[in-house]
Amino acid sequence: MAAPGAMQEHQPLQGAARIWGTIALSGATFMNVLDTSIANVSLPAIAGNLGVSPNQGTWVITSFAVANAISVPLTGWLSQRFGQVRLFVASVLLFVLASWLCGLAPSMPLLIAARALQGFVAGPMIPLSQALLLASYPRALAGLAMALWAMTTLVAPVMGPLLGGWITDNFSWPWIFYINVPVGIVAGFAALAIYRRRESVIRRVPIDSVGLALLVVWVGSLQMMLDLGKEMDWFESPVITILAMTALVGFVYFLVWELTEDHPVVDLRLFRRRNFWAGTLVTSVGFGLFFGNVVLLPLWLQQYMGYTATDAGMVTAPVGLLALVLSPIVGRTIQKVDPRKYASFAFLIFAVVLWMRSHFNTQTDQFTILIPTLIQGVAMAFFFIPLVTLTLSGLTPQQMPSASGLTNFVRITAGALGTSVFTTLWESRAAMHHAHLAESVNAGNPVAMSTLQTLMSSGLSQQQALAQINRLVDQQAFMLAADDLFRASAWIFLGLIVLVWMTKAPPRLAAGPGPGPGSGRGPGSSSDAAAGAH
Secondary structure (H helix, E strand, O other): OOOOOOEOOOOOOOHHHHHHHHHHHHHHHHHHHHOOOOOHHHHHHHHHHHOOOHHHHOHHHHHHHHHHHHHHHHHHHHHHHHOHHHHHHHHHHHHHHHHHHHHHOOOHHHHHHHHHHHHHHHOOHHHHHHHHHHHHOOHHHHHHHHHHHHHHHHHHHHHHHHHHHHHHHHOOOOHHHHOHHHHHHHHHHHHHHHHHHHOEOOOOOOOOHHHHHHHHHHHHHHHHHHHHOOOOOHHHOHHHHHHHHHHHHHHHHHHHHHHHOOOOOOOHHHHHOHHHHHHHHHHHHHHHHHHHHHHHHHHHHHHHOOOOHHHHHHHHHHHHHHHHHHHHHHHHHOOOOOHHHHHHHHHHHHHHHHHHHOOOOOOOOHHHHHHHHHHHHHHHHHHHHHHHHHHHOOOOHHHHHHHHHHHHHHHHHHHHHHHHHHHHHHHHHHHHHHHHHHHOOOOOOHHHHHHHHHHHHOOOOHHHHHHHHHHHHHHHHHHHHHHHHHHHHHHHHHHHHHHHOOOOOOOOOOOOOOOOOOOOOHHHOHHHOOOOOO
């Protein structure tokens, strides 16, 4: 009998079937990733329309993130129970239903419930799209397959805020959810038509109810802690402290239970492989740094540089241009070049970009801000594909859904952690810089006194003039704090290069036609079994 959850011995897809299969899988992935960010800029409109405060409106994002974080690592177990193709198609069509319910929601509690459903059913979509796509291509073209898939994940986070803002301004907020309906229906039924005869082997594995309950407890607590921490002043709040303790205790019990369970809901034994644990660690830390900086830059531009949301989006959007151009090249050459060299190059470029940003000041013009953003696209092209190749190297087909779900879960959690850490440190460093700068605003400083007199001579009262000076000090303090974080991130990216070389390079393929029938399983094919071992 075939291994549980493994793909049958199918030949790689050919011609139009492969093209349409790639489009269907990538379209579903794009829809999924887009929804993680499209609602962010629409929160004020949503909260106002439903009659709640903006703080309550943040639960629209939190509910999706918590449910999604819980369901992503369940992918491997669910794919064994229901089959990879059935689970993927059900995930896409249920996502469509949940999106429609989000748009129809007449109140905030119902919208939060629909968003939670949307996040939960979205979980298996990304890991399974990876597994199905790799099974559609010959092993020699696995890198190209991942490049095509990665392009959608690079464009969607950038398009989300831009598209969400435009739809909200020109139509109404429900349409940020309704746009998923046609995309999801086409992607779901196209995937069903193309992949229904390529179903994985189904095995009725027992339900690990204890492991599932522990997963819900610790992941839900952790995600809520990250989402609510900044708003509630972190560990000054007893709520955050309780959530942190619940997450920690739940995680410890989860580890012990899953490592001793015969049919674990999450296969933690994958971390015994050097390539898997090192690749997952590097990918997650790198993604956390990247995502933290992606959030920080537009915040700084909008709050302290006078940029509108649209202007900030236009400055950050070109990050995907070079990534789109270079990703297919990386995909075509990944089997001939050591992926560790590509990943090291990516981290070096990230470090250069962040070093350039660490020299920004309040007089920096838009073109200067744009240059590092464009260069960062090079790093993005060389970041994701090589690290996925290294992380999944040596895994058998039946391990793919579990491995992809687990590494994506860690990466998503690292992104949430990066956002929370960066915004918290930014405010903390800004407070420190503000205190130092404020010390120089005194009667003995001729520049400060001259500025005060100039403001008062323009018609402002002394109180108003001092408030204006305080705003200028704030602007400088947050700029210096952003520079601190950009500089620290550059050094950490350089340090990650060392971790990259802790992995083993997978076997390379000579140029020429791909392997024969049944070999279309990408970096996880059984012939790679030695790669990435202990």
